[in-house]
Amino acid sequence: MAKLKIIVSDPETGTSKVVEPEETRAAPLIGRRIGEVIDGSVVDLQGHKVQIMGGSDKDGFPMRRDVHGGVRRRVILSGGVGFNPQNEGERRRKTVRGNVITDEIVQLNMKIVEKPKQPKESKKTKEKREKEKLEKETEPEAQTAISST
Known part of the structure; x- marks a missing residue:
């Protein structure tokens, strides 16, 4: 073949x-x-x-x-x-x-x-994932503010 x-x-x-x-x-x-x-x-x-x-x-x-x-x-x-x-x-x-x-x-x-x-995810896991995503987005901004001072 x-x-x-x-x-x-x-x-x-x-x-x-x-x-x-x-x-x-x-x-x-x-x-x-x-x-x-x-x-x-x-x-x-x-x-x-x-x-x-x-x-x-x-x-x-x-x-x-x-x-x-x-x-x-x-x-x-x-x-x-x-x-x-x-x-x-x-x-x-x-x-x-x-x-x-x-x-x-x-x-x-x-x-x-x-x-x-x-599989459908429950509301709790969905909210938890969105919360983690928001924390990751705001984390670099906080580090740049600290390093600039």
Whole structure:
């Protein structure tokens, strides 16, 4: 199996993170399809749920959701993943990879669909945290006043 890079995007914040798991940790991904929701522990996000959005194989051919299987196919495309038409109505035969993850896939794109539920904190702990924050903000001002005299 080639070295796998997994790009995990967070739609809420607009950030993404690259994870390069070891071969043993990437093994559970083999045989999965585009669109499946899996546990985030595979990509070091315990408690999260991530959805497989796509990827590319070792030669750069993109995975396409509507091409079944894990092999390369030459299909006629009119747009979407793997083809950007220059003229209206243009169709072209292009090589794309199927929607099943195989050992020839080197890049996977995923997005976070569910984050772990944060435990609700009580009012006392919330007030205590705010009080500590205010004390930290006023502390440097007091030190500068002492040092200037």
